[in-house]
Amino acid sequence: MKAIVIKETGGLETLEYKDVPQPAASFGEVVIRLDFAGMNRRDIFVRKGQYPGVKFPAIPGSDGAGEIVEIGEGVEGLKVGEEVVINPALNWGDNPKFPAKEFTILGNPVDGTHAQYIKVLAENVFPKPAYLSSKEAAAIPLGGLTAYRALFTRGKLQSGETVLIPGIGGGVATFLLQMAVAVGARVFVTSGDDKKITKAMELGAEGGVNYRTSENWGKELKEMINGGVDLSVDTIGGDTFNQLISLAKPGSRIVTFGATTGLVPNVLMPIVFLKQLDILGTTMGTPREFNEMLDFYEKYEIHPVIDHVFPLSQISEAHEYMEAGNQFGKLVLEIPK
Known part of the structure; x- marks a missing residue:
């Protein structure tokens, strides 16, 4: 599959658009074919090594929406072909007031959404609100x-x-x-x-x-x-x-x-x-808050503002555009089929 790989800390030259192995679902996981992925300033911080716990090489990206193509053992309530959106907050823990020590965010150190396919725990996968396009849904998770x-x-x-x-x-x-x-x-x-x-x-x-x-x-x-x-x-x-x-x-x-x-x-x-x-x-949020956030969007039928859509292959241009700070709304990456 095609993916963006950050090979080391540095500038735009560290972003590689390349072939990598497609992931397979293990117990409790699903594999999603991504249609669109969101950009966040976190992606820039990761590339520059300014985020705690980063490791390289790695696939960045925290936001994504697409279709389930594989379901691992032990997964219930999801089915192949379902359109879904990913909660990028991993391992929040039991206390709603603050995250556990194991908490991390999709996109480093765990491989993220700037790729054609991604595997994630089923508990982080939610049905896409029907009124939203995949492009809109992919823009929402981390920021929303x-x-x-x-x-x-x-x-x-x-x-x-x-x-x-x-x-x-x-x-x-x-x-x-x-x-x-x-x-x-x-x-x-x-x-x-x-x-x-x-x-x-x-x-x-x-x-x-x-x-x-x-x-x-x-x-x-x-x-x-x-x-x-x-x-x-x-x-x-x-x-x-x-x-x-x-x-x-x-x-x-x-x-x-x-x-x-x-x-x-x-x-x-x-x-x-x-x-x-x-x-x-504050920072990020609990799985319950993620579900409440999606319900909130559906209740008020909010459509996220999308400033620009870049092909995944133009990741360097997307990083450069975000760093310039002229955007109004979200930047989204279109994932090739």
Whole structure:
């Protein structure tokens, strides 16, 4: 079968499109012929060796959707020919509050979805929502699970609350926006690109501020909201985090699962404790949350925003495009038949 193999830590030259052996199902496993696979920034971190526990050579990719072609012994409730989507959160464990030590994510060290076929444990395989295409379903898993847990399990979002999503544009951020709008929240965004703010408003955001052109984007946003924020979901870190603290209502929440701009300098601790803020960390989610997330998508018939589809053979171009940071929505790979 054809697959993308990362041979070693490094740049785009480490990505190889090559023939590798097709996997076979062992006990409790199924083999899926993939139609589409999603891209995540994690794929770049893995390639650069910036993710814990990476090993090479390896097939990257956490998101995928396709058709079951083989079922191993001991598997019940699934059948050959069924269209499915994969939960990339492996070995979460028994405690819903945090993952077990054995937890890992599909795509390294376990071979991932950037291939024609993949074998996975049956417990990580779910029926594809019928209203979604395989391309759409493949875009959702990692980002959709992360967004769902951040908003509802950790963030306790309620209808009518005000949500701030800084750095709109990436896949998870667009999922956060669509989910929050679906339950009737007021959503505001920030970006360094006016076009991305416009696109966010087309998806239901009430407004947004360009942090590159605004002299004081925090003040401008507070005036736009006409008050404070009930829930901020942060993937950025850095100096932005203190702005989120300043914008927060007393007794409100900040959920964080990323720090793309680095560590937070000089945290405004007096504001944190005087406002009685809850600052909550999160990452990925449980199998139950993955199932709830799929049900949520079906209930509200949400279609993920897909920015661009690349053939699997153009993996270097896909990595380069993602690193440029100009996307709005998800990048998806089309898998050859």
